[in-house]
Amino acid sequence: MSTTQALPGSFRDPSGQVFEVENRIFRTVTDYATSDFDFVRSTGLLQKLTLTGLVLPFETVDQDILGPIGKNASYVLESPKLPFVSFPYEWPFSALKAAALLHLEIHTTALEHGVTLSDASAYNVQFYGVRPIFIDHLSFRRYQPGEFWTGHRQFCEQFLNPLLLRAFLGVPHNPWYRGSQEGIGSEDLCRLLKWRHFFNSKVLSQVLLQSYFQRSARKNVVKLNKEHLAESHLPLPSFQKLLKNLHKWISGLKPLDGDKTVWQDYADFHNYSSEETEIKKQFILDFVRANRPKLLWDLGCNTGTWGAEALRNGAEYVVGFDSDQGALEKTFSRALDKKLLLQPLLMDAANPSPNQGWMGRERASLEARAPANAVLALALVHHLVIGRNIPFFQVLDWILDLAPTGIIEFVPKSDSNAQVLLHLREDIFPDYTEECFLSHLAQRVEIIKTQVIPSSRRILVWYARP
């Protein structure tokens, strides 16, 4: 137990850290946070929020489970482990929006109980399928009448501004967010918005005015100090109205580029006949029924068709990765409508999320969050090899390392979709052949079953690592 170390993402908080021991998740509550935590629990707020599913459930457990670390803490809490941890730069627009609304709803309820939130980090929200869930029990603290919303700036940067970037300018938040880690600053967003956007009074106050005040403070044009803040206060009704207005505004935000994107119609236009689709479906369902994976990664999930089928046939939880925003939005809607444990995330397989943040350890890479129990890589490999020039065997090895079992689909060069990738370029892929595909897999894994799709000569391989 002496080797117990806090998870890298939780080091900033003096209130407590998160630990994973033998696949169980624990959180310490330090002396610093004890008084607030006791108060918050006495209000019944956490019980209410956990019962309604807005906050991750927890229970206090024997402190010895964390050894000396547990003994030094006031409490040790245990929470259920979520199937998959994701980050806001991987969330599609609808997920970030749902997380923002969750944060505002929780804060509104908290204020009714005399409690406030000490921060507004988007990293305090995780997903169970497409349902956002607040995970940081130590963000709650006693509300002091008249106090300001200390997390307001962070809320704007981590939730509001990234949503506005897409809603007003049609630019997805993900690459920027992944680079900055802390969201999008109001001053940066302000520089990009057009004059017409400032006729919107909410943009005017929450973005332009805040940005102006921030800039003037940064440049020492004004100096705000504690005496200024002591002279004034934010009355509770104003605080609540601010939260309510933000909730109403964000509820109505939609991506400006809500038109069709590259992949969201793919499922309707791909080059399978219905019979071939049936062959593919049977193969995939046999695989899922045989393995019943607790966590299935669907690489290149498109609109979530196969993920949904897998869930209906024995998979417990599916994470669908795709690089297309429109396809992810469709997957999100599908999961929401049909109440599926299907979590759509933005991921370019040629550039998956890296280890990053403080010391390169704060936010784990996709690979560091492996293994899944099973993986689907359907019609993915040719995009990486022919479309992105990644060596064929490297692509195969990368997929094989993500899970102990899975299905990989090989799309031959003669396939009409592969031809789209090839027709304007030189064929520099001599080893991209059926023979090389099968022989490389045979060297590394056990091939359980193979299926050739008759007309297109596509090959599906169900494999298991030895």
Next chain:
Amino acid sequence: MGQIPKILVFLSIILGLESPQEAHAYLDPGSGSMILQLLLGGIAGVSVVLKLYWQQFIGIFRSPKSGASDSPSSDDTPSRN
């Protein structure tokens, strides 16, 4: 959000165009949000903001020449290089 006096908003825009452009190494992460919330907090908060920005505000109406003549200490202040 709708509570902020519009005149103050537009004054801010005008003043914003006049602010200097140099960068500072010591970033203040929260003042912008706090000043905005002062405005949302009612009369007391608005008066604090007016106080904070008063010099900037009257600077608009003061010509550089009259500004110099209004400053009797300018000759008395030792220069610091």
